Amino acid sequence: MEQSRLFKIVYHLLEKGKSTAPELAEKFEVSIRTIYRDLDAISAAGIPIYTTQGKGGGIFIMQDFVLNKSILSEQEKEQILMALQGISITEHNQTDELLMKLGGLFQSKVTNWIEVDFSEWYKNTPNYDVFNLIKNAIFNQYIITFSYFAREGNYSNRTVEPIKLIFKNKDWYLYGFCLLRNDFRFFKLTRIKELKILSDTFKHEVKNIPEIETVIKHNNFIPAKLRFSPKAAFRVYDEFTDNISKDNQGNLYVNIDLPDNETLFSYILSFGDNVEILEPDYLRESMKEKLTLMLEKYIT
Template sequence: MADNRLFQMLFLLLEKGGTTAPELAERFEVSVRTIYRDIDILSSVGIPVYTVQGKGGGIFIRENFVLNKSLLSEEEQKQILLSLQGLSVLDDENTNALMSKLGIIFQKQNMNWIEMDFSEWGRKNEDVFHKLQGAIFKSKIIDFTYHSGKGQSENRSAEPLKLVYKSRNWYLYAFCQTRQDYRMFKLNRIKNLQITEQDFVRAAPDNVLGNTSRYTEETVTLSLLFQKEMAYRVYDEFDDVTEKDDGNYLAKISLPDNESLYRFLLSFGDGVEIVAPPQVRETIIMKINAMKNKYIT
């Protein structure tokens, strides 16, 4: 843990040029005395870190300092740059600048291993993403209006902890102060987002999706029979697929049991039949009849 903190401190100084001991102590959740001890360790291995007392003072690194590559193995250098490049796809200017600097230091080229296109969101949702990213990094409480899958709209206050990508959708994992519990919010349902000046200290868990005790949602397991003409969507949307002798497809999947489930099923039109469970089949029949009644004159 101490070694990891030392490297993070060093990269922070390379990026910003200078900071203060209280800022570092707050960031790493240690005492100011521990920070000064870390500075002594960095200095002892030849890294030109120095402190300046008084107004405008702080902890600095000598300008144009070049990191001794022997501090990190070849594999560690690559891993650092690969991780930073994974962040840079989110268009974070500071991350891109730091990655370029470290790339020069480590003399590594051709680290472009990932490319992502967020254009399908539209500019509005992209703006929400970057606002949430800033709120998470700065540990700021957010206020917003959320439109749930149950058709309800509510004002929420939350501590944003992590952005999560699952099943072709982005979510915000947060501690909801309104509900006093952990919640997963779908990004495209977050409206009127405001970042407050209130700080929070709650830490994000390491593995949100694998920790079911923090976040659970009731699911239903579906068996769906698709016409063969729907193959392009079947293989896009499902993992458990069996091709039948007649060319049609039987797909199985577990999905959250909410209103979004029925919108998803209806999006296949007459290309799907719900085989099981019976309660979902009955609900779909009711919805189809309700839709039909709207067009009866």
């Protein structure tokens, strides 16, 4: 237990940069006296650990220190290499050199066991220029500007503090703080145009960044019941994993929460005539109105 705590203290200091004995004592649930004994043991093991007194002081490890490769187990080394292989699609061939270096450092064979491709079979690959520009802006905390086409059809110029890139439901999104809306927002990468990285920087404390799940929960959703014909079974089983039932004719029934916006109709219409909204009634009526307006465009 003590050896495990020593490693955790080292990892914590490497990650945070600096801490105090009371903070470490609280985090690891031991006394301050025990923490000082642990620090002596860490120092005796050859890890350059220092303490400074007074305001702004604390406990830290020499900035240029790196952990010896022997601390990682063989399984952990393999997990690191496999994780790099899994994300290599976002880096093109830039990851290949890193994989070779780590493979040599770990004295492990890099097995090409997995391939990840986020593009669709019939669609061009993602705009990597936009992806990499945003990635660099995130790492360096640069503010970015771009033109954006929202799902409501409106166009606007946005200035954003980029937080992270997210792959969700077959598409890449930017999650960041929009200075125009004064709130955290999602931006679909394919709708971002005229991207520019500014020289201005930003800084958000981790505790001030809301969890993505929290932001999503703020959206309005409609509980709905849908009936699909047997022809749509392949998509139903692809896209819905729970709450699927089947009748004697092979029709499939799904209960699902759908977003209360235009995305809802676009998604349902993507099934063509192989889907029917059963509940709620007002959603059925809204779909009828949509279909009537669509039909009018084809009346000659």
